[in-house]
Amino acid sequence: MAQAGSILSVHGATVSFDGFKALDGLDFTIAYGELRFLIGPNGAGKTTLLDIITGKTRPDHGEIVFDGRPGAQRWTEHRRVRAGIGRKFQTPAIFPSLTVAENLEAAIGFRDRVLTLLRAASTAERGMIDTTLSQIGLGQRAEVRAGLLSHGEKQWLEIGMLLIQQPKLMLLDEPVAGMTRRERDRTGELLQQIAQDRSVLVVEHDMDFVRRFAHTVTVLHTGKLLCEGPVEAVQSDPRVIEVYLGPGRNQGEKKGVAHAAN
Numbered sequence: 588m589a590q591a592g593s594i595l596s597v598h599g600a601t602v603s604f605d606g607f608k609a610l611d612g613l614d615f616t617i618a619y620g621e622l623r624f625l626i627g628p629n630g631a632g633k634t635t636l637l638d639i640i641t642g643k644t645r646p647d648h649g650e651i652v653f654d655g656r657p658g659a660q661r662w663t664e665h666r667r668v669r670a671g672i673g674r675k676f677q678t679p680a681i682f683p684s685l686t687v688a689e690n691l692e693a694a695i696g697f698r699d700r701v702l703t704l705l706r707a708a709s710t711a712e713r714g715m716i717d718t719t720l721s722q723i724g725l726g727q728r729a730e731v732r733a734g735l736l737s738h739g740e741k742q743w744l745e746i747g748m749l750l751i752q753q754p755k756l757m758l759l760d761e762p763v764a765g766m767t768r769r770e771r772d773r774t775g776e777l778l779q780q781i782a783q784d785r786s787v788l789v790v791e792h793d794m795d796f797v798r799r800f801a802h803t804v805t806v807l808h809t810g811k812l813l814c815e816g817p818v819e820a821v822q823s824d825p826r827v828i829e830v831y832l833g834p835g836r837n838q839g840e841k842k843g844v845a846h847a848a849n
């Protein structure tokens with residue numbers, strides 16, 4: 588159930604690499620049960636923002652409040668996973684020689700570092716696996732070895748492996764890169780469905796995808812918040828057009844279009 592307030596707020600976050608500020612006093616907030624899209628030119632700091640949320644990178648300055656708890660910028664990566672922060676990487680972290688269902692079974696224990704494969708899944712866990720399989724649309728593929736799945740199916744399996752750990756906030760960096768149009772549509776619907784019970788933050792360059800599935804969009808530029816609001820307002824904002832959406836600007840989107848042609 589969505590509750591009032593923010594699942595995550597980042598206050599004044601600065602990250603410097605050899606004097607270069609990848610994030611520059613950034614303030615960012617996402618509500619409980621919100622699906623938020625994060626866009627901006629290459630090098631804007633989008634991935635760095637995900638990195639300070641997961642703990643991969645520590646900010647030089649700034650505070651992170653997660654689920655009502657301040658000081659989260661000092662937590663270890665694993666403590667953040669346990670607290671409910673889940674991240675999907677671009678290359679799926681799946682076990683290719685296990686079946687789809689076995690991958691989900693293995694993932695159940697990740698959050699609490701329990702080795703679930705060493706014992707039979709309980710009835711409750713079986714139920715979670717079945718629910719997740721149908722949610723990610725892989726019910727018919729449960730017994731297929733994960734290494735044999737298509738690119739899109741592997742991405743959905745990894746989303747399922749995150750989902751089964753029941754994160755409160757799910758972070759995804761360019762989840763539809765390399766997907767066909769149909770796979771992208773299915774992923775958009777899946778993200779909207781996932782965000783009914785948790786918060787989801789999606790970094791994406793594919794503006795066609797963003798237009799179709801986003802409600803609120805945040806635009807980063809040079810490590811700062813450039814603008815934020817409904818997708819219609821953001822895409823007609825002159826500042827966003829100048830730095831990102833204008834002719835020849837959106838290099839990442841060109842990358843996306845090239846993938847889509849495959």
Ligand SMILES: Nc1ncnc2c1ncn2[C@@H]1O[C@H](COP(=O)(O)OP(=O)(O)OP(=O)(O)O)[C@@H](O)[C@H]1O
Nearest residue numbers: 604608609627628629630631632633634635636839
């Ligand atoms: N580990 C690092 N060491 C040095 N510089 C880094 C490091 N990580 C990121 N940067 C720099 O910080 C800036 C922001 O990078 P970031 O990856 O967050 O951008 P991004 O918005 O995700 O871009 P893209 O759309 O290309 O993925 C870039 O200029 C990048 O080169």
Ligand SMILES: [Mg+2]
Nearest residue numbers: 633634635760
């Ligand atoms: Mg990035």
